[in-house]
Amino acid sequence: MEKILRRKKSFNGKLSESPATTTSSSSTYNEEEIEWEMRPSGMLVQKRCEKSEVSAPSLRLRIAYGAFRYDISISSQATFGELKKLLSAETGLQPGEQRLIFRGKERENGDYLDMCGVKDRSKVVLIEDPSSKEKRYIEMRRNAKIQSIHRAISDVSLEVDKLADQVSAIEKSIANGTKVPEVQITTLIEMLMRQAIKLDSIPTEGDASVQKNLQGKRVQKCVETLDVLKIKNANIKPVVVTTKWETFDPPATTHWEFFD
Template sequence: MTVSQQSKSTTGELKKALAPRTGLQPSEQLVTYKGRERKNSEFLDRFGVKNKSKLVVSEDPASLERRYIERQRNARIQNANRAIGAIALEVDKLADQVTSIEKSVSGGSKVAEVQITTLIELLMRHAVKLESIPADADTSSQKNLQAKRVQKCVEALDVLKVSNARLQTVLVTTKWETFDNSPPVTTKWEIFD
């Protein structure tokens, strides 16, 4: 590609002019002339650039590495956010079950203890999953928020477990009692005037 530039321009100014054409920011470009990399502050005419001179513009390997590291970091953040989001959905479902148990126990209905214990175990599994998610500054607040939700649900279940144990079990049967000593049913009717 051909670029017109004043001979009194610096290499940095040349890089700025090349940025729209190359798609590389000036800090991502290396300009080489006669086998030597040129610094941004060097004037083109000072190192021998004349009309129709050929310069080599390439991508700085350090910028490639920085972009690679940034892509890796973004991918880690996205993966962490996805994992935290999936756990949040599961915790939502479990929190609904905790609310349902709270309503039952506060209404005087005894709940099977295994139901409370199972919910606690499921919540603790999610706490362990949350702990295993690597978090940096971008994801740590979301991770902490979900961990607090899990902890709050487990604490509520611990209190419900105690309240539930105090409730008496009510047994309802559908077997009807019959009385053998009852008077016989008659089908004769007497009429009184």
Template sequence: MKRLSSSKRVVVKNVVKGEIEWELRPGGMLVQKRNMGDASSAPVINIKVSHGSYHHDIPLPAQSTFGDLKRILAQETGLEPKEQRLLFQGKEKDDGECLHMVGVKDMSKVVLLEDPASKERKLQEMNRNQTLLKACEEVAKIRSEVDKLSEKVIALEAIVVAGTTVAENEFHVLTELLMVQLLQLDSIEANGEAKVQRRVEVRRVQGLVDRLDKLKARNSNPFGSSSNAVAVAVSSKWEAFESVVGAQSPLPASTIITQEWEVFD
């Protein structure tokens, strides 16, 4: 009886000193806690992981968890651990479950599925990217057309500035072509970067239309600016004439007038 009592006290003493540590497994099972020494000394098993049409052979210690397996698979598949679902014998396993505790042995088969919610998010992101790419391509096509129209506006401006009168139809045609591009830009459904690019092109087209309106006005009245210059010159000459007369010049008035108009001419 004393020996039994002594043995019992030894066990209790070991537990108190922490030489035996326990942990609670999923399902309520109390088992001895694993440590790194246990894992490194455990036998290594090869697990056959099936992921759609792909197959992966994963070697790892038998006492590893399914969470450990997910971390290795993340490197192999690109799927984050939280995006993975692991099934063994038709049942999904939690990250904390140990492989050897549920019957996983060497050459056992595990099925990897992508989490449906994660898959849906990726699909939505892919659709958004495709929509963005399409919108950017549509804006780029219009930008190319606006480049051509811009060159025509610059050429037309050079002619008008040179003093050559241009047919009114030239302005109407270019304006209408620019408005067509403006309507096409408005029809593009764009977000993010595509929306920014569309806004830039809209402002560019509007600027070209305003430019054409000013050129059209100048083309209709090519001498508008020179007429103003003539008016200023005439006013200056009359001021000079009045100053001469006011000074009571000995020259006859007719001679003064003739000289002033000669200078003006």
């Protein structure tokens, strides 16, 4: 609430209050408007002028935040809201997450330090707003869950990389006409399907869903490739390797000469 009282100030420095209907007298007066405002405490004080010619003295406050202690320098005409902004850089708490207690009472953002009796070396207690603390805890749990999901997808991705290399090796062998044991292809398909089951069991949303779908498509492509290779491998005739033996003539009979 604001009240505006009109007062006439004479040159001799005295203040005389007069109603709005009073006519001007022979003396010369200067009129000035004084604005008043009601503080949250119920005290009626003169409203501050935004542009003050006299610089306000600086205060050095002692801030207690749990086991931590901070020394903050701030203007005596600053508000508790401005003090919270300075404390954000020190504590990491956003202004909306802070509650400032002075003389056993929580102070509002618009309360001025000097109006509340704050002086140099005064102690102000900072506590974290309980609701913001709960929100932060929920956010931490959510981030931990997201990190766990990304790790699970990354583990599947590494396994799929290894299996994809084996698929490429089998594909190269069959392309060269080399028959591959069918159990090798069947086992590889089963291993890929296990990775597909792992992916399905991972609950995802947002970016994690994109990564999950990408790995799922990789597994599907590898399985489809192996199905095609299985058919090609069955049509390859096994190569019969025959050993060619080298034949030798029997050794010639040696004729021995006898002497008497």
